Amino acid sequence: MPPLHVLLATYNGARYLPEQLDSLVSQREAAWSLLWRDDGSTDGTPALLEAFARRTGRAAEAVTLPGRAGAMGSFMRLLAAAPEGGHYAFCDQDDVWLPGKLARAQAALAEMPEARPALYCSRQQLVDAALRPTGLSPLPRRPLGFRNALVQNVVTGCTLVLNDAARRLVLAAPPPPPGTMHDWWCYLLVSGAGGAMRFDPEPGLLYRQHGANAVGTQPSLLRRGLAAFTRGPERFLAVFSGHLERLRPAAPLLTAEARETLALVAPLLTLPRRERLRRLRRAGLYRQGAAEDAVLRVWLLMPPGMAAPASLPGISPPGGAGSR
Known part of the structure; x- marks a missing residue:
């Protein structure tokens, strides 16, 4: 398997971040390294990340690019800073990943030609701030593709994993416009370039809805x-x-x-x-x-x-x- 890089963007995430970090450690059958960028937190988030790296001994590295960038800007900077030749999993600070999330993503991407841009995403188990289940995110009823991506994003960023060809494609394109998000832009480019896309109907994470999400979701179409x-x-x-x-x-x-x-x-x-x-x-x-x-x-x-x-x-x- 290509090396797997988890790209974590944080901002004042100390309340929920420890549970997300613990869920990374609990991933089964997937070797990963962590690349994170903090966007100027004032609540101790950077200290939590540094302590996590020391405690676990995991390969973990901070991307210290100056200035505020927002969630989309942080994720795009992380993608550009990540080593070439891997798989790239975007990670939000407030969710909890289920143990098989990364292994399922890598297995799906391994079935696709390495030279072709490929994108994996999945359904989510919706939960409230205390991780109580509230429903499942809806399944797509129609195929993923460029004609859908132009008017709707069905790729939830916290489930998104790209192969190296998709990373190169995204970095070769102009930056996404203000007002959008990195996951929608990746969906547009990979589908528009004729890339392979896999939507996994099995939830890969607990998608926490707490009222302060950068982007939330609804449980039905x-x-x-x-x-x-x-x-x-x-x-x-x-x-x-x-x-x-x-x-x-x-x-x-x-x-x-x-x-x-x-x-x-x-x-x-x-x-x-x-x-x-x-x-x-x-x-x-x-x-x-x-x-x-x-x-x-x-x-x-x-x-x-x-x-x-x-x-x-x-x-x-x-x-x-x-x-x-």
Whole structure:
């Protein structure tokens, strides 16, 4: 097996971090090293990590890149700093990994050609702050692929493991836009490049929902659709536009089919509704659940003035200042 590198991003995680670190030690049939980056914690998180490295004797190394980077920035810096030629497992500070998580991920990636970008992810056992079970994350009802990745992320970052070819692909592409997350960007690039993807229906971890998660989840596709409707279109449309903007210069890394899909949807929000409907049908974009799909169609077919998203930092609305 290629060496396995666990990439842990932390920020003021001292409350839950010890349980996560203990769950790493409990991994069966998987040899791993730990690479972590702390984003300026003030609660003793770095001391916990240093004590863990001394106590366990594990290969553990801090990535001491200056400045605040947020969760996405920390994970991308960790991926760039990790040694070449391995497997790369992203790790949140507040979950608990089940003992077979890493072994299952490595076994799945070992079945895929090493030269082809490959991505593994899994279902999660949802728990509350005290680790009491609250349900399971929903299973995808439709295949993972680029036409799904353009409008929905079904790859939960704390379950995500990449092979070396996928790592090289992600690092060769432009950085992800503000407002998105590293897992969605990896899903877009690996699926768009024709990579192999494995969604494991067996939960690999206890995914703690405690009210302060950077990203949370819902236990059903219907509730996801209702939550999306309640949030409104602005944030989704801004992230959608940011992805399209960053994917354009990454086009040489994508398959011909993905480039054709990208060309169809890149100007989507600036077009008349009839042309948008025509392009949507040709592009075949889809979300996993019927409720989510219905919300998506409403948002993408809104009148042109309403469909232009409010800007997130670093993202310009289509047709606005700074757009290309």
